[in-house]
Amino acid sequence: MNALMDKIADKILPFAEVLSKNKYLAAIRNAFVTIMPIIIGCSLCTLLNCVFLGKGNYFDKWFGFQGLDIVNVLGAIGSAGMNIMALLIVYLLAKNLAKEYKIDEDAVSVTAVVCFLIITTFGTDAKAGEYIRTYYLGAAGLFTAFIAAFATVEIMRRLMKCKALIIKMPDSVPSGIARSFNSMIPVIITMFIFGIVRFITNAVGTPLNDLIFNFIQTPLTAIITSPVGIVVIYFLYMLLWGFGIHTGYIISQPILEPIFLINLTQNAAAITAGHAATHILTKPFTDSLMFMGGAGNMLALVLAILIVSKRKDYKQIAKLGFIPSLFNISEPIMFGLPVVMNPVLIIPMILVTLVSLGIGTLATVTGFMGYTYVMTPWTTPPLIGGFLATGGKIGGLITAAICLVVSVLIYMPFVKAMDKELEKDEEK
Structure with missing residues (x-):
């Protein structure tokens, strides 16, 4: 597995390096x-x-x-x-x-x-x-x-x-x-x-x-925010994170956030004018549902470790990373556990991101959550962010809570798998 990860890293790291050094981005x-x-x-x-x-x-x-x-x-x-x-x-x-x-x-x-x-x-x-x-x-x-x-x-x-x-x-x-x-x-x-x-x-x-606007901005926005486009983007987004590449700097801020900000602005203008908002994907949407505790819903991983892990070192790291994750700072867990270059945890990190994206989309289009139209600071604690981003709708808070619980459940079997991996190493 580690050999396979090394091969993948050799392929994607040069691409990521090009993006990170691009002066326009x-x-x-x-x-x-x-x-x-x-x-x-x-x-x-x-x-x-x-x-x-x-x-x-x-x-x-x-x-x-x-x-x-x-x-x-x-x-x-x-x-x-x-x-x-x-x-x-x-x-x-x-x-x-x-x-x-x-x-x-x-x-x-x-x-x-x-x-x-x-x-x-x-x-x-x-x-x-x-x-x-x-x-x-x-x-x-x-x-x-x-x-x-x-x-x-x-x-x-x-x-x-x-x-x-x-x-x-x-x-x-x-x-x-x-x-x-x-x-x-x-x-x-x-x-x-x-x-x-x-x-x-x-x-x-x-x-x-x-x-x-008609021939560049609108088509590009439609492609990126389409169901296939956004799934592919966030699959790659989290995969790169798994290899230790801070995709917030090379993908989110220069590429996704301008489009998400356009969507947010149009939603806010519609709500202010008394009309219905139309855009699901905005920055507060991703922050409050997909990045609770930081990229990959790291708060869910912290909770999963505290609930099911038997490893003292993991529990200690989870306790140290708990407070930062309440303000969406994931680095202590990402690099301290670590999650990066960890084949067991990269898989659920991608899964929780895409599952939370799906739950949030469903909750938005059904009207349970409501559309996000308020830009909240990225350090806004989980659950509160979903409430504020939707203009104070309880459905936003409940949807964020559902995403968090589901994410914890997804992480749990992988945390147990890491415990078993340690037991095997100790037996050897």
Whole structure:
């Protein structure tokens, strides 16, 4: 078995290493990590308005908050972050990638924002004048933001290498002003290139935002979140974890979370508007059902060890890892037990993830759990996360509890198998 694991590791480790070192994925990951506090804060405001203060909800029935400034203020905070998410991302992506290339971060990042707006659809109104719909600046514009940021950086990086395009200022000129003049021609050329792209898409009759949304963002989201796609992804996700590769950094944050964040934003917008949410898969869905105690529902493994294991060393490690697992920190168990490179535990780790995914999906579509639309911190304790992510629905808490119990039951026979393995070794 160990020989087989070594062969598998030899095949997948180079692929994982390529993903972990990819500068584009790293830029996406770091950008979303930066805005995560904003997204959580906005979600908190949505939770307060939709669950407690909104019309017909808990406290409104008793105190009548509807119409008070607090409701409007919380609504404004929630919209402020969510509705300009793409604008924040385009700036951060360009800045992160420019830093990687060691070129002028400020010039590149602000140019990327302008270039993003150049290819964004503008509207006009007789009274308001020219405007941009927040639809294009929010989740629907994320993939346009990716393309605009990466294209801006790559274009400017190449233009800045051309000495003929760099305006050299005398040494007496302050460095800030000199740097601004150095990048002036590359900035202007880059903006004109994006202007040409807008001219072409206008001639076609379909804005670039809509082309990207319809032909890239929507199909890619559909493929990844399809039943087959998501099962394959999380099978590989947990398999890589089993070989000690932190897939949260190379798969979840740069690839899955942007799509899950789009789903969450659209769910929150639907709930706020009084409509039904439609997306099952969001980050709080995976955090509160599939990653209780960390990847592979590590809290379930801790409980299984404490319940059925006879090994003193395992019980000691489980006790040490219990408190961290209550805040979804899995590393003490993952690497202390260890779970990684352990053929007995890799199998149930994959199983509990996929089974919890299935239970959560069934509970959502049947209406028992409700859709997740509130971004909770990843350290939110198990069960509580399911309750908060669904806007305070008891079904969310019960579904999380069911996933936890089923996961414990799945882990139990494998924990017993490890006990027997020790007994055989001792007999030898």
